[in-house]
Amino acid sequence: MAYNLKRxxxxxxxxxxxxxxxxxxxxxxxxxxxxxxxxxxxTRGMMxxxxxxxxxxxxxxxxxxxxNGFQTCATLPDLFVDFIAPEPEVNPYYEEVKAxxxxxxxxxxxxxxxxxxxxxxxxxxxxxxxxxxxPDAAREEFxxxxxxxxxxxxxxxxxxxxxxxxxxxxxLNEVEGMISIFRDHQDNSLSLKRPRIKARxxxxxxxxxxxxxxxxxxxIETNGDNLRERKDSMNVCERELxxxxxxxxxxxxNLFCVLWTKVQQKSPRNTKLRYIKANVNFCRSxxxxxxxxxxxxxxxxxxxxxxxxxxxxxGLYPLLALEEYAYGLSLPTKVFEDEGIxxxxxxxxxxxxxxxxxLSYHREYSVGHEENLISIFRxxxxxxxxxxxxxxxxxxxxxxRQWYIAHSKIxxxxxxxxxxxxxxxxxxxDVLRANVHxxxxxxxxxxxxxxxxxxxxxxxxxx
Numbered sequence: 001m002a003y004n005l006k007r008x009x010x011x012x013x014x015x016x017x018x019x020x021x022x023x024x025x026x027x028x029x030x031x032x033x034x035x036x037x038x039x040x041x042x043t044r045g046m047m048x049x050x051x052x053x054x055x056x057x058x059x060x061x062x063x064x065x066x067x068n069g070f071q072t073c074a075t076l077p078d079l080f081v082d083f084i085a086p087e088p089e090v091n092p093y094y095e096e097v098k099a100x101x102x103x104x105x106x107x108x109x110x111x112x113x114x115x116x117x118x119x120x121x122x123x124x125x126x127x128x129x130x131x132x133x134x135p136d137a138a139r140e141e142f143x144x145x146x147x148x149x150x151x152x153x154x155x156x157x158x159x160x161x162x163x164x165x166x167x168x169x170x171x172l173n174e175v176e177g178m179i180s181i182f183r184d185h186q187d188n189s190l191s192l193k194r195p196r197i198k199a200r201x202x203x204x205x206x207x208x209x210x211x212x213x214x215x216x217x218x219x220i221e222t223n224g225d226n227l228r229e230r231k232d233s234m235n236v237c238e239r240e241l242x243x244x245x246x247x248x249x250x251x252x253x254n255l256f257c258v259l260w261t262k263v264q265q266k267s268p269r270n271t272k273l274r275y276i277k278a279n280v281n282f283c284r285s286x287x288x289x290x291x292x293x294x295x296x297x298x299x300x301x302x303x304x305x306x307x308x309x310x311x312x313x314x315g316l317y318p319l320l321a322l323e324e325y326a327y328g329l330s331l332p333t334k335v336f337e338d339e340g341i342x343x344x345x346x347x348x349x350x351x352x353x354x355x356x357x358x359l360s361y362h363r364e365y366s367v368g369h370e371e372n373l374i375s376i377f378r379x380x381x382x383x384x385x386x387x388x389x390x391x392x393x394x395x396x397x398x399x400x401r402q403w404y405i406a407h408s409k410i411x412x413x414x415x416x417x418x419x420x421x422x423x424x425x426x427x428x429x430d431v432l433r434a435n436v437h438x439x440x441x442x443x444x445x446x447x448x449x450x451x452x453x454x455x456x457x458x459x460x461x462x463x
Contacts, residue, residue, distance in 0.1 A: 074386045076457040077358060077393035079436045082400045088433045089135035090128075091142050098127035101146045109154065109251045123443040126150055132434035133319070134427075137326040144262045145322050151255050152282075152315045158252075159286055160369070168287075175287045177250070181257045182276050263322075268330040271321065278317035285312040300380055303373075303395065304350060311349030314356055316431070320345070323427035329420045332413075340409030341421075347406060348428045351399045352435055358392050359439045362446070362459055385462050 091097075102122055110118050126149040134145050155178075159171060249257055263275050299306045311317070324331065335341055357372035364372055377388035407425070412418055439445055440454040453459060 072461050073458045074384075074389060074461050076453070076459055077389055077396070078457065079355060079358070079396075083403070083429055084433055084436055086433075088132040088430070088437050091131040091135050091137060093139045093142050094127060094131035097139065097143050097146055098125075098131075101127055101143060101150065104147070105150055109150065109255055111251070121150075124153070125438070125442045126153060128441055129434045129438035132437055133430050134323065134326045135430065140262075141266070141326040144259060145326055147255065148259050148318070148322055151252065151259060152318070154252055155256075155283070156286060156313075156315070160367075171287045175283045177253050178256055178283050179280055181249075181253065181260055182280065263325050266328070267325045270331065270333060271324045271329065274336075275318065275321040275325065278321045281312060282315055282318050299376055304346075307350040307353045307373075308346060310353045314352060316349055316352055317345075319431055320348075320424075320428070323424065323431070327423055327427070329424060331417065331420055331424065335413065335417065335421060335424075338410065340406055340411070343406035343409060344403070344425065344428060347399050347403050348432065351396060351432055354392050354396050354399070355432070355435050355439075358389060359436075359445050362462070363444070365462055 105121070106118060110121065113121075127146045130142065130146040130149050134142055137145065158174070248254075260275075264272055267275065323329075354373065357374050361372060361374045365375075373392060374385070374388045377383045377391055378385065381388075381391075383391065410421070410425075413421070440450060443450055446453045446459075
């Protein structure tokens with residue numbers, strides 16, 4: 001997913017396309033075996049990453065050069081390390097649900113697309129992401145997760161690469177259409193009063209007016225007697241108001257409505273509330289943050305906060321709510337207000353965003369988006385592509401170290417709750433594993449070259 005991020009109040013630096021001589025890429029973090037560049041490279045406000053007995057620091061990679069000494073390739077960090085390293089479990093229903101889900105998408109969501117566009121979406125293999133994310137989910141719940149992943153990429157790509165990113169009014173209208181589904185298709189007992197979770201809230205790296213727009217009231221209320229919800233078909237999700245003609249949803253809104261109906265039918269109240277809030281915040285943040293300006297200097301002062309804001313856009317928190325639904329969890333609010341759980345969620349947000357920025361950098365650059373963290377490192381710190389990868393890798397290793405510390409802070413709530421908490425914590429790891437393994441199987445980021453990239457970690461050098 002791409003993000004159009006610019007600076008406020010910072011001088012723009014222009015980088016000309018130059019050929020860079022092959023040099024050994026060096027991390028900027030104070031590991032004994034790494035050169036210290038503090039005298040030549042600004043490190044103001046950088047997140048500190050130290051060695052620990054849990055995690056060894058990432059090894060700086062060597063860039064590849066041609067016979068003339070010019071750099072031709074950069075090496076991606078090894079993301080299959082630490083708790084991401086074990087071979088992932090894959091949901092046993094993967095193959096059959098993938099075929100079923102793609103057939104439904106063809107008949108509904110993709111019915112107006114060309115065969116070429118449909119094949120491109122199938123090659124992305126979003127169901128494989130779901131299969132690793134929810135390896136133990138039952139068939140019906142697994143299908144719901146697969147369909148939601150299809151929905152989220154279609155929804156987000158409308159802003160990144162489609163017309164909604166060019167027309168703010170249309171984008172906001174699409175978002176309000178999505179949010180209205182929660183108002184129009186739910187039981188009357190639901191309203192959102194839960195306090196905002198620190199790890200899930202936007203934002204100190206945005207302009208003040210954007211913060212105000214994102215500080216939304218996510219209380220969802222029904223229309224009472226004016227609404228009659230139609231439950232006769234899971235393939236048609238319509239709204240009828242007081243004898244007026246039926247209002248049909250767009251295909252993507254229809255899919256979102258079907259998903260909400262399924263989640264609502266099988267989830268306890270707290271899970272439904274978290275699902276609503278996570279999806280409302282996600283939809284609105286995609287529309288509000290698209291095209292917004294970030295201050296590079298503020299980002300560099302607080303990279304951790306920046307990554308948490310970015311996590312709003314990549315759909316992490318709806319994924320975590322889906323994990324609750326998929327495994328039938330019924331966790332009390334006090335669990336999510338716990339410092340240790342919030343720290344784990346924060347780290348998942350940072351790691352997922354770092355993974356995404358490393359793996360998607362080439363795709364975003366190819367479509368004209370140069371605003372992820374790799375681009376910011378290159379623009380603000382003057383790093384090469386390889387050095388930027390190494391810096392992101394060092395940040396990831398810092399997160400790995402903090403991961404174990406965060407787990408040590410989580411208290412016990414008794415057997416009944418602890419069993420569910422452990423399932424939730426495993427689900428957090430599964431999301432991270434799914435992102436890495438899917439990225440190296442899908443053709444979304446590296447096209448048909450994905451297997452070679454997986455084996456060598458070599459990608460073309462971008463000046």
